Amino acid sequence: MKRTFKIALVVLCVAALAFAFAPSAFAKKRVIFGGGPAGGTFQVVANGIQTYKPVKAVEAFTVKAQTSAGSTENLRKTETGKQQFSTVYSGQVWQGRNGLLPKDSKIYNNVLAVAWLYGAPAQLIVRAGSGINSVSDLAGKKVGVGNAGSGAFANCEQFFSHMGVWDKIERNAMGYNDAAQAFGNKQLDAFWLFTAFPSGAVIMAAQTNDIDMVDLAADAKKSGYFDKYAYFGELSIPAGTYRGVDKEVMSFQDSALWVANSKVEDDVVYKLLSLIYTDEGLAHMKAMKKTFKNMSIETGSKYIVTPFHPGAEKFWKEKGMLK
Numbered sequence: 362m363k364r365t366f367k368i369a370l371v372v373l374c375v376a377a378l379a380f381a382f383a384p385s386a387f388a389k390k391r392v393i394f395g396g397g398p399a400g401g402t403f404q405v406v407a408n409g410i411q412t413y414k415p416v417k418a419v420e421a422f423t424v425k426a427q428t429s430a431g432s433t434e435n436l437r438k439t440e441t442g443k444q445q446f447s448t449v450y451s452g453q454v455w456q457g458r459n460g461l462l463p464k465d466s467k468i469y470n471n472v473l474a475v476a477w478l479y480g481a482p483a484q485l486i487v488r489a490g491s492g493i494n495s496v497s498d499l500a501g502k503k504v505g506v507g508n509a510g511s512g513a514f515a516n517c518e519q520f521f522s523h524m525g526v527w528d529k530i531e532r533n534a535m536g537y538n539d540a541a542q543a544f545g546n547k548q549l550d551a552f553w554l555f556t557a558f559p560s561g562a563v564i565m566a567a568q569t570n571d572i573d574m575v576d577l578a579a580d581a582k583k584s585g586y587f588d589k590y591a592y593f594g595e596l597s598i599p600a601g602t603y604r605g606v607d608k609e610v611m612s613f614q615d616s617a618l619w620v621a622n623s624k625v626e627d628d629v630v631y632k633l634l635s636l637i638y639t640d641e642g643l644a645h646m647k648a649m650k651k652t653f654k655n656m657s658i659e660t661g662s663k664y665i666v667t668p669f670h671p672g673a674e675k676f677w678k679e680k681g682m683l684k
Contacts, residue, residue, distance in 0.1 A: 389420070389421070389422055389423040390421065390422040390423070391422065391423050391424075391425050392422050392423070392424055392425070392445040392446060392625070392629060393425050393427050393443070393444045393445050393446070394406075394407040394410055394411060394424055394425065394426050394427065394444070394445070394446040394447065395407065395427055395429045395434070395435040395438055395439065395444035395446065395447035395448070396408065396426050396427060396428055396429060396447075396448065397428065397429055397430070397431045397432075397435075397448065397511065398428065398429070398430060398431060398508050398511065398536040398537070399428075399536060399538055401431065401511075401513075401536070401537060401556055402448075402479070402481070402556050402557050402617070402650060402652050403429075403431060403432070403435070403448040403617070404426070404428060405649050405650045405652070406448045406478060406617075406619070407426035407427065407446075407448070408426045408649070409645065409646050409649040409650075409653075410424055410426070410446075410633065410637060410646075411424045411425065411426040413636065413637065413642060413645050413646075415636045415641075415642070416633065416636055416637075419632065419636075421628075421629075421632075422629055424446075424633070427444065429444075429447075429510075430508045430509060430510030430511050431507070431508055431510060431511025431512050431513060431514070432448070432449045432450045432453050432511055432512025432513075432515065433453065433510050433511060433512060433514070433515050434510040434511070435447035435448060435449050435620075436449045436453050436454065436457055436469060436472060436620075437469075439471070439472045439620055439621070439622050440457070440469045440470075440471045440472050440622070441471075442471070442622045442624060444622070445621060445622050445625045445629075446475070446619065446620065446621050446622075446625070446633075447619075447620055448478065448617055448618065448619060448620070449472065449512070449617075449618055449620050450481065450512040450516070450555075450615045450616070450617060450618070451477075451592055451615055451616040451617070451618050451664065451665065451666065451667070452516070452590065452592045452593065452615045453512060453515065454469070454472055454474070454618060454620060454667050455592055455666055455667055457469030457472060458470065458472075458667055462515075463515065463518065463519060470623070471622055471623040471624070472620050472621075472622070472623075472667075473620060473621055473622075473623050473667075473668055473669060473670035473673070474618055474619075474620055474665045474667055474668065474669045474670065474673065475618070475619040475620055475621050475630060475633075475634065475669070475670055475672075475673045476618070476619045476634065476638070476661040476662070476673065477616055477617075477618060477619075477660055477661055477662065477663055477664050477665055478616075478617045478618060478619055478653065478656060479557050479616070479617050479652050479653060479655060479656065480557065480594075480596065480614040480615075480616055480617075480655075480664075481512075481555055481556050481557055481614055481615055481616065481617045482555070482556075482557070482558060482596055482598065482612045482613065482614035483516065483520065483553070483554070483555050483577050483612050483613055483614070484553070484554040484555070484556070484558065484560065484563065484574060484577075484598070484612060485551060485552075485553050485554075485574060485575040485577060486544065486551060486552050486553075486554070486563055486566060486572055486573075486574060487550065487551045487572070487573050487574070487575060488550070488570060488571065488572060488573065489571040489572060489573045489605060490571070490573075491550065491551075491573070493550070493551060493573075493575060494575065494576075495575065495576075495579070495580055496520070496521060496524045496526055496575065496577070496580050497524060497525075497526060497580070499521075499526050499529070499530050499550070499551060500526055500529040500530065501529065501530070501531075502530055502531065502550040502551060503530070503531045503533060503548065503549050503550050503551075504530045504531065504532060504533065504549065504550065504551045504552065504553065505533045505535050505539075505540030505543060505544065505549050505551070505552030505553060506518070506521075506530075506532050506533065506534055506552075506553050507534065507535075507536075507537075507540075507553060507554070507555065508534060508535065508536045509534040511536075512555055512615075513537075513553065513554060513555040513556070514534060516555045516615070517553045517555070519590075520577075520581075520586065523584060523586055523589070524580060524584060533549060537552075537554055537556070537560065537561075537562035538561075538562050538565070540552035540554075540562065541562040541563065541565045541566040542565075544566050544570065545565075545566055545569045545570055551575075552566075555615070557617075557650075557652035558598055558602050558603075559602050559603060559651075563603050564603065564604070567603050567604040567605055567606075568604070571605050572603060572604075572605055572606060573605075573606060574598065574603070574606055574610040575610075576610060576611050576612075577611070577612045577613060578595050578596075578611035578612050578613055579611065581593070581595075581613050582595075586613075587613070592615065592666065593613045593614065593615055594613060594614055595611065595612075595613050595614075596611075596612060596613065596614050597609050597610065597611050597612070598610045598611075598612055616664045616665075618665065620670075621670045621672075621673070623670065625670065625672070626672070627670070627671045627672035627675065628672065629672065630670050630671075630672025630673050630676075631672040631673075631675055631676050634661075634672070634673060634676040635676065638656075638657075638658055638661060638676075638680075643656055643657065658680050658682065659682070661677065661680075661682065662677040662680075662682040662683055663682075669683070
């Protein structure tokens with residue numbers, strides 16, 4: 362009886378060890394992809410990559426999309442490794458590497474480029490007939506300036522400070538959807554966005570308000586903003602992008618980048634790029650949001666002025682996009 366019990370115990374131990382060391386028993390390595398607030402495109406990027414079936418099927422790791430305040434928070438969390446991947450504006454990556462972030466002289470060397478995603482233009486929404494034709498006209502007004510910790514907020518502070526109005530407005534730090542709702546309730550005179558168009562928040566605001574947009578490029582050129590911050594580029598928002606705005610509106614844009622912490626394994630970066638930058642992967646991203654219409658092998662390594670992650674460098678070189 363004792364011998365039978367011992368044999369059974371040995372069998373059970375062996376079975377337990379076999380199960381414990383079976384490949385399926387090990388939990389997948391989790392990598393965090395920092396997105397953004399509700400109503401913003403950053404979160405769509407993270408969700409899009411997390412939900413793509415071939416990404417979900419990877420055995421070595423799993424991608425977890427995580428909300429955040431936006432670009433500035435993503436930059437800091439990616440630098441420290443709290444997030445392995447994030448979406449961050451190119452200008453902030455460049456400023457971080459050069460110790461030029463506002464009120465932050467830290468050097469951010471651990472944030473490396475993976476791919477260019479889309480161009481993100483500044484947009485300033487006002488009421489039609491409000492008389493607000495320039496950022497300078499905002500003095501004394503209530504303005505939604507983006508979430509604290511977001512790229513929208515940081516770029517708003519930078520531009521409005523450059524224009525001399527940052528300390529002359531009643532600032533309301535809030536996300537795009539909240540700002541659109543407050544604008545609709547007459548609690549704001551204007552709200553600022555730094556995201557691809559068409560923005561769902563602006564569409565929402567235009568459903569209940571007659572809106573207009575300010576020509577931000579005119580302010581930028583006249584004030585020397587482009588000379589001081591050369592990573593911004595001028596662009597036009599076509600007439601009819603939003604209901605009631607039947608004219609072309611000029612603005613400026615930064616680029617939204619997919620970035621990675623320097624300690625993320627090269628194979629992880631390479632694997633994700635090899636899955637997303639296929640015909641099927643790009644179609645999946647474009648189905649998530651039209652903003653990603655320009656994502657391609659040809660654009661993925663362009664417009665980037667800071668170092669690539671080694672895994673990304675390997676991928677883009679194999680595609681003939683980098684020397």
